[in-house]
Amino acid sequence: MSIRTRYRLRTPSTGREIxxxxxxxxxxxxRDTxxxxxxxxxxxxxxxxxSNLPWAVENLRFCPWCDQMAQRDLxxxxxxxxxxxxxHAH
Known part of the structure; x- marks a missing residue:
């Protein structure tokens, strides 16, 4: 488990985010500018x-027991x- 917090950072001139x-x-x-x-x-x-996944729709699923959202890698x-x-893959 990581103890550091993950951040979304943006390059002001290009708008690229990491x-x-x-x-x-x-x-x-x-790294470029x-x-x-x-x-x-x-x-x-x-x-x-x-979980190592960002909290985003494509990374979430519903728990069949409590119907709350959880990351797909848990x-x-x-x-x-x-x-x-x-x-299950579709």
Missing amino acids: FVEAEPGKTYRD GEELEVVGKVLPLPPSD NECPTCGRRMGPI
């Missing part, structure tokens, strides 16, 4: 979390703690 496990007080720069990246927001889930529901079945 996700970074950032450290407070550290300056991050765009050299510009200082601006923080757009924190990426959910916030630590501590067993085996147990973070809300009720019960084991969720495998994900």
Whole structure:
């Protein structure tokens, strides 16, 4: 489990965005332009979390037991703690 918080950072001139496990007080720069990246927001889930996926529609599924959303890479529901079945590809 990572203890650093993930942030969404943006290059001001190009609008390109990246996700970074950032450290407070550290300056991050765009590799192509050299510009200082601006923080757009924190990426959910916030630590501590067993999931490495950003909290986004394409990464979520519903727990069959409690009907709450959970990240697709989790085996147990973070809300009720019960084991969720495998994900079936369509």
